[in-house]
Amino acid sequence: MRRRIFWRNSRSNEPSAGAAHEPIRLEGNDLDRRRRDPGAVVTRRSFHRAPEGERRQELIEATLDCISEFGLKGATVRQIAVRAGVTAGLVRHYFDSKDQMVAEAYRAVIASLTEKAKTVEGDPATRLRDFICINLSEPVADSRSVSLWAAFISQVRVDPVLAEIHREGYLAFRNALQDLLSDFLAAKGRPASTELCRRYAIAINGLVDGLWIEGCLAGDLFREGELISIAMASVESLLGLPVDE
Amino acid sequence: MRRRIFWRNSRSNEPSAGAAHEPIRLEGNDLDRRRRDPGAVVTRRSFHRAPEGERRQELIEATLDCISEFGLKGATVRQIAVRAGVTAGLVRHYFDSKDQMVAEAYRAVIASLTEKAKTVEGDPATRLRDFICINLSEPVADSRSVSLWAAFISQVRVDPVLAEIHREGYLAFRNALQDLLSDFLAAKGRPASTELCRRYAIAINGLVDGLWIEGCLAGDLFREGELISIAMASVESLLGLPVDE
DNA sequence: GCCGTTATTATTCAAGTGTATAATAGATGC
DNA sequence: GCATCTATTATACACTTGAATAATAACGGC
Numbered sequence: 001m002r003r004r005i006f007w008r009n010s011r012s013n014e015p016s017a018g019a020a021h022e023p024i025r026l027e028g029n030d031l032d033r034r035r036r037d038p039g040a041v042v043t044r045r046s047f048h049r050a051p052e053g054e055r056r057q058e059l060i061e062a063t064l065d066c067i068s069e070f071g072l073k074g075a076t077v078r079q080i081a082v083r084a085g086v087t088a089g090l091v092r093h094y095f096d097s098k099d100q101m102v103a104e105a106y107r108a109v110i111a112s113l114t115e116k117a118k119t120v121e122g123d124p125a126t127r128l129r130d131f132i133c134i135n136l137s138e139p140v141a142d143s144r145s146v147s148l149w150a151a152f153i154s155q156v157r158v159d160p161v162l163a164e165i166h167r168e169g170y171l172a173f174r175n176a177l178q179d180l181l182s183d184f185l186a187a188k189g190r191p192a193s194t195e196l197c198r199r200y201a202i203a204i205n206g207l208v209d210g211l212w213i214e215g216c217l218a219g220d221l222f223r224e225g226e227l228i229s230i231a232m233a234s235v236e237s238l239l240g241l242p243v244d245e
Numbered sequence: 246m247r248r249r250i251f252w253r254n255s256r257s258n259e260p261s262a263g264a265a266h267e268p269i270r271l272e273g274n275d276l277d278r279r280r281r282d283p284g285a286v287v288t289r290r291s292f293h294r295a296p297e298g299e300r301r302q303e304l305i306e307a308t309l310d311c312i313s314e315f316g317l318k319g320a321t322v323r324q325i326a327v328r329a330g331v332t333a334g335l336v337r338h339y340f341d342s343k344d345q346m347v348a349e350a351y352r353a354v355i356a357s358l359t360e361k362a363k364t365v366e367g368d369p370a371t372r373l374r375d376f377i378c379i380n381l382s383e384p385v386a387d388s389r390s391v392s393l394w395a396a397f398i399s400q401v402r403v404d405p406v407l408a409e410i411h412r413e414g415y416l417a418f419r420n421a422l423q424d425l426l427s428d429f430l431a432a433k434g435r436p437a438s439t440e441l442c443r444r445y446a447i448a449i450n451g452l453v454d455g456l457w458i459e460g461c462l463a464g465d466l467f468r469e470g471e472l473i474s475i476a477m478a479s480v481e482s483l484l485g486l487p488v489d490e
Numbered sequence: 491g492c493c494g495t496t497a498t499t500a501t502t503c504a505a506g507t508g509t510a511t512a513a514t515a516g517a518t519g520c
Numbered sequence: 521g522c523a524t525c526t527a528t529t530a531t532a533c534a535c536t537t538g539a540a541t542a543a544t545a546a547c548g549g550c
Contacts, residue, residue: 049516049527071403073318077508087529088508094527098508143402151399156462157392158316170463202472203452203479206459210451217401218415227447234448237483294497294546322538332499333538339497343538 047086056094058084063105068147072155075102103161109148110169116140118176124184129243131180132231135208136215146216177201181239188241200239207234292331301339303329308350313392317400320347348406351397355414358394361385363421369429374488376425377476380453381460391461422446426484433486445484452479 050058062084066075077098081088095101116134120127134140156163178201185192185200208231215227236243295303307329311320322343326333340346361379365372379385401408423446430437453476460472481488 044514044529047516047528055527067399068402071400072316074403076506078506089510089530090528092509147399147402150395153458153462154312154392154396154399155316157313157388158319167463170459171466199475199478202456202459202467203475206455206475207448207452207479208455209458210453210455211447213398213454214415214447214451217398218412221416222447230444230448230451233444234452234483237485238479240482289499289544292498292546300497321536323536334500334540335498337539 059094060105060108063101064148067151068144072151106152107165114169114173124187125243127180128184133228135212136228136231141212141215143216174201174205177205203238204235305350305353308346309393312396313389317396351407351410354393359414359418369432370488372425373429378473380457381473381476386457386460388461419446419450422450448483449480
């Protein structure tokens with residue numbers, strides 16, 4: 001059983017090591033400090049109560065930071081708390097478990113990877129070009145994103161909850177692309193059966209995903225804008241149509 | 246300090262709890278068994294000394310099994326040992342550390358994903374078709390493979406050793422494809438500068454990788470052979486050439 | 491059959507894990 | 521100001537982790 005610590009306002013009647021201790025600020029969990037001087041009177045670190053929902057969001061963001069920098073193994077409750085600027089216990093105040101927090105963090109990743117691409121506007125050709133550009137430029141295309149995405153994918157077989165999150169995201173993304181292609185082909189006066197659009201969507205989704213990964217993992221092997229240029233030319237070949245006006 | 250255990254042939258002179266104990270087989274690490282009956286004489290589980298290199302290979306394979314089934318976090322030394330049918334201590338007999346074993350396992354994954362595709366033979370068109378088929382059929386295209394691949398990709402930012410292994414594998418793969426495309430275009434009488442082949446290789450590598458992932462993660466969303474059919478048609482469009490004779 | 495080598499097992503250990511709980515203090519309403 | 525609420529901190533805990541070490545037994549040479 002470890003020795004009790006005396007808080008400044010503690011009413012404990014244990015002797016506080018006799019001497020007149022100055023209150024000691026405990027930054028983080030300085031367990032060494034306590035071992036060195038177990039009778040010391042200490043103060044807690046100050047904090048502020050975050051507004052509704054904000055702390056929760058910070059914890060999710062900190063979780064993703066840790067996963068991308070240290071891997072899933074390195075994303076411990078304590079490390080995440082440090083990154084979020086709070087202490088570990090707070091995680092369980094906002095989430096039922098660490099696993100639940102990680103699952104929510106994954107939802108955020110999928111959303112960030114797909115939401116940008118779904119906001120394209122304008123005529124079909126512009127939207128198609130923007131779709132490609134967005135997916136192959138920052139912030140969608142960067143090493144943090146692919147790192148998170150891969151960590152997530154690697155868990156799909158392990159955790160059925162994550163598998164469901166992935167499937168939903170994938171289908172929504174591909175269907176959005178399929179609708180876009182349908183519009184594009186129609187605007188160009190090309191016959192576009194659902195089946196044909198589906199095949200185009202599968203191919204172009206694969207192409208863009210593949211180039212996204214190549215670029216994220218080895219961006220230095222490509223010239224500036226090279227991947228986008230290759231993607232544009234490839235899509236034009238696949239569809240047999242120019243994508244610029 | 247925990248009570249000593251008495252091995253069958255131990256020359257220890259501690260009393261063996263007085264009673265005449267039958268030797269007890271210790272399957273695995275049954276620590277409960279010991280706590281229940283700390284004076285018992287036990288036997289070790291039998292084993293055989295594996296031939297040169299074999300055990301090492303089994304451990305790597307067990308490592309990959311565990312990563313694909315339980316994720317990187319779930320691939321503990323103990324779990325891996327169970328899968329390999331040995332005890333945990335043996336890992337450190339064959340590898341300097343668990344991390345080193347994992348890195349070797351990653352090399353094995355890269356090799357298994359790329360070696361098949363590099364063994365294609367025949368005329369360029371056949372090789373190109375086989376390249377596509379191999380990458381989009383089992384055993385390269387299955388959920389275990391993509392799970393392992395993703396687990397490692399998620400670590401390339403964390404571990405520079407893995408990053409280097411990845412880069413080597415990627416470049417070797419893409420260069421093999423680039424050479425193949427160069428041969429193919431030459432055989433069809435098409436001009437094929439290095440630069441053009443490079444762009445084709447990047448695009449087709451991306452396409453095949455992307456379709457590979459789509460198929461591995463959601464194979465049930467596609468009809469039998471559909472992805473290969475889409476890949477073939479797409480490559481034909483990209484190159485502007487038929488791939489069958 | 492015995493003996494030496496060493497692959498393999500059993501055990502221990504310190505550090506780290508997620509979680510549970512109690513104490514504290516920032517905010518808010520009056 | 522003061523009481524109340526609850527977000528936040530500090531601590532405790534049981535368990536798992538990778539690693540180190542000592543004991544054992546399978547195997548090969550003779």
